[in-house]
Amino acid sequence: MIPALRQLWRSVGFRLAFYYGLLVAITMLASLAIVYMQTVGVLQQRMVRQVAASVQQLVVRHEARGLEGVAGEIGHLLADDRHSDNEVYLLVDREGRKLAGNLDQMPSSAPDAGDGVHRRVLRGGQGAIAYLVMRPLPDGTTLVVGHDLRDQESIESLVASASAAAGIVAVLLLIGGTFVFRQELERSVGAVRRTAARIAAGELQERVAPSGEEDEFALLEQDINAMLDRIESLMDGVRHVSNTIAHNLRTPLTRVLVRLRAVELGLPPDDAQRGAVATAIRELEELAVVFEKLLQIAEVEAGARRQQFAPVALHVIADDVAELYEAVAEVQGIVLRRMPCEAATALGDRDLLAGAVANLVDNALKYCGAGAVVCIGTQTVNGRAQLFVQDDGPGIPAAERERIGVRFHRLDRSTPGHGLGLASVRAVIALHGGQLAFEDAAPGLRVRIDLPGGGD
Incomplete structure (x- = not known):
């Protein structure tokens, strides 16, 4: 899963679409946050002022007309149909018995006197969340005034739904934008990539076809x-x-x-x-x-010569080169072995690859003394064709391996040569899109050719 996501993230179209969708989502959420603060905030402030005004009105009525006046005023407020659906009133005596109001009972967790808090209440047998303010009266009774928060909860639910919708829209924009961006990029960049591939194949006369647009x-x-x-x-x-x-x-x-x-x-x-x-x-x-x-x-x-590339059996080339140099190795007192002999197929030019392998074997025989063993092996690893030439001779110091294959560079000037053999091998392997590696065989040197597989 993670490698697939990493591969997807490497796509420029996906990243652009992702950033675009993220920007749209942030913009939507910011707009919804502003609407929420402006709407719910205003409602909250109005509700707090309304409850405070009702408490003050009832306290004044109690001072003027006592409990009967307060009870009568509560009944009048609940009967005027102005805000009766949201208004919460309760008047209880010293023992907690209900004297007036639309609450069934005092909240189990009563608010502190004078503080506005949110509590769960029972009204008409139905539970609800309300904003409450409690005020003790001089005669020992307690007045509770509040406001039902169902409208505010509805707005919050609406904002949450809108936020979820904004998230869905952002995901849809990400999916659709990825497709659109990839199509547009492929249309604009695809011609360049295809032309570059043909140029790399040696068709230097190829050019990018003009798109006809001015961008x-x-x-x-x-x-x-x-x-x-x-x-x-x-x-x-x-x-x-x-x-x-x-x-x-x-x-x-x-x-x-x-x-x-x-x-x-x-x-x-x-x-x-x-x-x-x-x-x-x-x-x-x-x-x-x-x-x-x-x-x-x-x-x-x-x-x-890329145009002449075709599937090439590296194991057959290795067999031919081993047979060609077998007599030479025998004269020099060197044992030439063909192992391992696994099948390996690469896409390339047979003559060039055969020349490169022959060059490696010739170098191994040239620099190994009598009694040495030289192996020519082929194998397929992770879909890639590999051929290696390994000897148990003196090898090459690690510091010198990076300079191997540089034109005219020779490690041993006393040995006949021009310093161009491995340079030609490097050029051939690079032409085939492969890798040439020089490794320590302990003892000796192992030269490995790694090429893209050529299929069946």
């Missing part, structure tokens, strides 16, 4: 389209540079290598220049490899 979202669409124009221009420049490198550098480099090989073949085996030519050939071949890897990384990071 903040239209301005956002214009800014995004201008940004995309600039990005496409920059990417075209990158591609142009890459093509220039490929054509203007690789082609002449290949020609130089061909000529050097021809020169090498034409030199006698014992010629001193033959060694220099061979060294030059090796260095140029390494330079060609660097060019090739840089161009491959640039192509992967451009994201153009």
Whole structure:
């Protein structure tokens, strides 16, 4: 329940609707509170003044005409039909016997003399809540004057009902507002999201379709389209540079290598220049490899190959790579194992993923000594496809793990390489929306590839 509410709260439409409904509810409740204070407050003040005036009138009548005058006046007040439904009167003698009034008996919890309090009373056999004032008279009798609070209770009930209705209206506004806000946001933002997804897939020519309205979202669409124009221009420049490198550098480099090989073949085996030519050939071949890897990384990071994504069986790739490197591992005295062998399917480019896995296995074999064990494993965890390459070699210090995969960064300069292999692996995994993790295998290193599942 709580995760579902958290997910719902992440919706901008829900939050806006919630705040809007809350604001309406607060406004309604504040208005009802004002009405209540103005209505019930005025009634309360008028009732207190009326009761006080009645008490004073009856006290004066007692001074003038005694008990008979008070009883007669009470009878007259109850018979004039002006406020007889709400008026409360009671006159009792020293022993508490009723002499006049419309109360059946003295309240069980009698109010203090002179204080106005709320008490439950019996009038005509029916119970009610009344505001009472008690006044002892000089002859030992007691006068009780009050006012029935049924009208005030009715108003309070009405305000409570109105408050409940306001709460229901706020909930309805929250539900309806959530739907309306989400629809409006999806209409305005959905086009931007869909265009961004296509751009991320490598379709750099895509643009947000104009909505035809003149609001903040239209301005956002214009800014995004201008940004995309600039990005496409920059990417075209990158591609142009890459093509220039490929054509203007690789082609002449290949020609130089061909000529050097021809020169090498034409030199006698014992010629001193033959060694220099061979060294030059090796260095140029390494330079060609660097060019090739840089161009491959640039192509992967451009994201153009996302369009070729399809479900890929990682466990089959692991089987193929293990079979490919089995002979190499045997020559180096390293045991290459394929475990665990669980099925794992991801959405991606098979060739790129196979190249990344081969790169990881090649690194493991390169940096492990004879007698080491290298494992290639596949598994599915929480719907995600995982492949890992683990060895029991010297491993990598924790401080260096974050720099692994940085272009041209190498931990061991004495080992042949260019520092581009893991950089290309990082680029491939990032292209697939996955994660590349380097973990301590104690001993050795465990490199884990975690990719979104590709379904059945």
